[in-house]
Amino acid sequence: MSERKDPQRIGVLGATGSVGKSTLDVIAQHPERYQVTALAAHQDSAGMEALARAFQPQYVVMANEHAARDLRRALSDCRGIEVHSGPEALVAMAADPVIDTVVAAIVGAAGLPACLAAVEAGKRILLANKEALVMAGDLLIRAARASGATILPIDSEHNGLFQCLPVDRQGVADLTGVEQLWLTASGGPFRERDPATLSSVTVEQACAHPNWAMGQKISIDSATMMNKGLEVIEACRLFGLPAAQVSVVIHPQSLVHALVQYRDGSMLAQLGAADMRVPIAQALGWPDRLQSGVSGLDLATIGSLEFLPPDDQRFPCLGLARQALIESPGATVALNAANEVAVEAFLNRSLRFDRIAGVIDATLAMMEHKVDTALEALLEHDQRARVNAQQQLSQWSQ
Ligand code: NAD
Ligand code: MG
Numbered sequence: 001m002s003e004r005k006d007p008q009r010i011g012v013l014g015a016t017g018s019v020g021k022s023t024l025d026v027i028a029q030h031p032e033r034y035q036v037t038a039l040a041a042h043q044d045s046a047g048m049e050a051l052a053r054a055f056q057p058q059y060v061v062m063a064n065e066h067a068a069r070d071l072r073r074a075l076s077d078c079r080g081i082e083v084h085s086g087p088e089a090l091v092a093m094a095a096d097p098v099i100d101t102v103v104a105a106i107v108g109a110a111g112l113p114a115c116l117a118a119v120e121a122g123k124r125i126l127l128a129n130k131e132a133l134v135m136a137g138d139l140l141i142r143a144a145r146a147s148g149a150t151i152l153p154i155d156s157e158h159n160g161l162f163q164c165l166p167v168d169r170q171g172v173a174d175l176t177g178v179e180q181l182w183l184t185a186s187g188g189p190f191r192e193r194d195p196a197t198l199s200s201v202t203v204e205q206a207c208a209h210p211n212w213a214m215g216q217k218i219s220i221d222s223a224t225m226m227n228k229g230l231e232v233i234e235a236c237r238l239f240g241l242p243a244a245q246v247s248v249v250i251h252p253q254s255l256v257h258a259l260v261q262y263r264d265g266s267m268l269a270q271l272g273a274a275d276m277r278v279p280i281a282q283a284l285g286w287p288d289r290l291q292s293g294v295s296g297l298d299l300a301t302i303g304s305l306e307f308l309p310p311d312d313q314r315f316p317c318l319g320l321a322r323q324a325l326i327e328s329p330g331a332t333v334a335l336n337a338a339n340e341v342a343v344e345a346f347l348n349r350s351l352r353f354d355r356i357a358g359v360i361d362a363t364l365a366m367m368e369h370k371v372d373t374a375l376e377a378l379l380e381h382d383q384r385a386r387v388n389a390q391q392q393l394s395q396w397s398q
Pocket of ligand 2: 155156157231
């Protein structure tokens with residue numbers, strides 16, 4: 001008789017978002033393997049109500065008490081689902097012993113403290129929140145080695161790299177013989193748009209990604225290609241390689257997600273449909289393989305795949321990210337913070353699309369980036385960069 005294992009207990013940070021919902025979609029296909037124990041989100045109490053009813057977690061965490069109060073009222077007929085609120089409750093959830101696996105799918109710097117708490121508690125972490133690695137990669141990786149936590153990347157390119165590398169039982173990749181890591185980039189919605197017209201880009205145009213349906217912030221990051229810049233930093237931090245060993249190639253179809261180039265001339269690629277359920281299922285099941293709800297590719301119908309060099313002039317954010325990566329960990333904290341401020345201003349229609357890079361560049365130039373790698377010091381540097389970026393905005397806003 002085969003031994004029946006208890007279901008893995010999952011906590012999803014950022015449950016109401018694009019990655020959060022894709023994760024819950026995969027989990028729902030495997031009720032015998034996974035049990036949703038806790039869910040967390042910002043303030044979408046209606047979205048959370050629907051998820052709580054469907055997955056019946058032990059508790060949920062909302063970012064503020066106002067949203068939590070709305071949710072308690074909405075769930076008053078569901079006994080047994082507790083509703084907590086605030087950043088401390090979020091960190092407590094990430095480290096809660098009743099949870100085995102934490103899905104880190106909050107967007108931006110807001111996700112870092114909970115992500116670190118999950119790592120320090122030795123969890124299995126499915127990591128989508130790339131900004132956490134950009135801000136505190138060394139800290140997170142050192143904490144994982146110390147606690148025994150397993151960090152499994154679900155950002156599609158990094159998940160592709162993870163699949164093309166030999167890894168140990170803790171999920172740590174062996175880079176022996178690796179010459180280069182390659183991340184593919186679709187080039188976003190403006191790959192072929194006349195650069196002279198980028199000043200009039202609307203929020204709707206920038207959010208309309210050709211291949212992926214994602215949250216607003218990462219959609220704008222994809223349109224400026226800051227997303228790929230953040231991903232180069234993410235790859236260096238995750239796999240412990242210098243900037244020169246991580247390259248980007250434009251691949252408009254988004255079917256090849258990443259490649260590993262070995263010393264002997266071999267290149268291993270990972271392919272799959274542009275659907276986050278593929279990397280999520282890989283990481284959720286690892287080392288087993290699960291159904292994700294997505295089929296393999298029909299290559300004969302696809303016919304051809306294109307690869308092109310990135311256009312650094314059109315996409316200055318990619319260069320800014322590389323420069324910050326080479327400069328220091330503090331510079332990448334400021335880069336991320338300035339980008340979050342600039343993207344929010346663009347989404348609020350107070351900053352032109354083609355000025356996002358200028359705000360980030362000017363913010364970085366205002367600052368000294370020598371910082372300690374402790375969480376408090378990194379968060380302080382993040383705050384300083386936000387203040388400086390706001391100051392820049394007043395000069396660059398339309
Ligand atoms: P999203 O905007 O759709 O969702 C973000 C989630 O985070 C929401 O549930 C929101 O409620 C929650 N959140 C935001 N601020 C919070 C706070 N202060 N406290 C608690 N919760 C908060 O974003 P997304 O597209 O799902 O992206 C999430 C992360 O995954 C980002 O770091 C993104 O770069 C990364 N990622 C996304 C995709 C994708 O396909 N969407 C792919 C690769 C990586
Ligand atoms: Mg990605």
